[in-house]
Amino acid sequence: MNQANAMLELNQVRLRFKQQQVLDCISLNQLTGEINCLLGPSGCGKSTLLKLIAGLIKPDSGTISMAGKELSSKRNVIAPEQRQIGMVFQDLALFPHLTVAENICFGLYQQPKQQQQQRLQQLLELIGLTAKAEQYPSALSGGQQQRVALARALAPKPKLLLLDEPFSGFDSHLKSTLVPELRQILKHEGITSLIVTHDQHEAFALADRVAVMNDGQVHQYDTPQQIYRCPASAFVARFIGSGQLIAGKVTATAIETALGTLPLPSKQLAGNSEVSVLIRAEDIQYDPSSHISLPVVSQTYCGNYQRYQVRLEDDHHLFIHLATDLAAEIEQSIPIVIKQQQTTLFDRGL
Numbered sequence: 001m002n003q004a005n006a007m008l009e010l011n012q013v014r015l016r017f018k019q020q021q022v023l024d025c026i027s028l029n030q031l032t033g034e035i036n037c038l039l040g041p042s043g044c045g046k047s048t049l050l051k052l053i054a055g056l057i058k059p060d061s062g063t064i065s066m067a068g069k070e071l072s073s074k075r076n077v078i079a080p081e082q083r084q085i086g087m088v089f090q091d092l093a094l095f096p097h098l099t100v101a102e103n104i105c106f107g108l109y110q111q112p113k114q115q116q117q118q119r120l121q122q123l124l125e126l127i128g129l130t131a132k133a134e135q136y137p138s139a140l141s142g143g144q145q146q147r148v149a150l151a152r153a154l155a156p157k158p159k160l161l162l163l164d165e166p167f168s169g170f171d172s173h174l175k176s177t178l179v180p181e182l183r184q185i186l187k188h189e190g191i192t193s194l195i196v197t198h199d200q201h202e203a204f205a206l207a208d209r210v211a212v213m214n215d216g217q218v219h220q221y222d223t224p225q226q227i228y229r230c231p232a233s234a235f236v237a238r239f240i241g242s243g244q245l246i247a248g249k250v251t252a253t254a255i256e257t258a259l260g261t262l263p264l265p266s267k268q269l270a271g272n273s274e275v276s277v278l279i280r281a282e283d284i285q286y287d288p289s290s291h292i293s294l295p296v297v298s299q300t301y302c303g304n305y306q307r308y309q310v311r312l313e314d315d316h317h318l319f320i321h322l323a324t325d326l327a328a329e330i331e332q333s334i335p336i337v338i339k340q341q342q343t344t345l346f347d348r349g350l
């Protein structure tokens, strides 16, 4: 990684709230112009980390730097308003008594009027709301308000933009258009952005790199492709793509599992014969010629596929996705094969 090109650097950042270690040794290195996401379950520390970067909270130890300049450390904390960091919070908080144009120009008051107008027109065009410039927020849809909040944060050209769950409260249909739109706007502006989300699909669609967090720690910081293909921990494997772990036994030539024999991975766990094997629902296929047949415990119709919960020999349950025309009943056995491109193993019990 090119350190000279880093916009945001977090080095071993730690924070406790009373007895709870909320952030534990967080190190990240975000490049200029990159979009990164903090992804993790509720309560893992994502928003707290954003507040530390914004300067609203001070770390117990570690350092936060932006463009090579130290922003926060035990001895030194630069005030939030002096950080050149833009923020969009969950509740958007547009000023209801100001028009769209006035909201967007809010952070530009120190600039000459003509410059303000130029930036305003540029941003209105970018967010596709030129016709709404004189409207008040109450006359806009949720998606339009979200775009205005984004334009307001982008207006002063911050060095870094922090967005906390920018799509919370939006339905999945609206999200599917807003998410790629947001990425396009951020890339067009070239603004380094860090976005908090608990939604994997959102993170994968938005980010160049994703930091997967749990219990105040970053488990993996990598591209969406690497995180999906090569999860660094059992937590990441389960959290991303609804991965499931089943028991496996390593022999000299293969891995024996309840779903059959799988090839040995290129990278093995040292000296461990009892392992957990990552299985994704989409890697399992219906095959009438298979000698492995698993009884159905429950089924859910999901439109373009059917989600079955099946029982393994060791009584553990597994989810598989099969074509909707199969229509298997409860306790009926389904013959399946596993088609994995690669085998991913973890220590048993993780």
Ligand SMILES: Nc1ncnc2c1ncn2[C@@H]1O[C@H](COP(=O)(O)OP(=O)(O)OP(=O)(O)O)[C@@H](O)[C@H]1O
Pocket (backbone or CB within 6 Å): 017, 022, 040, 041, 042, 043, 044, 045, 046, 047, 048, 049, 198
């Ligand atoms: N001011 C505070 N005082 C004490 N504990 C706090 C405070 N703020 C957050 N916490 C605790 O810190 C942990 C992390 O909270 P945080 O809001 O950062 O999580 P999150 O990952 O953003 O969750 P969510 O996705 O639900 O917003 C939680 O256990 C929370 O209860």
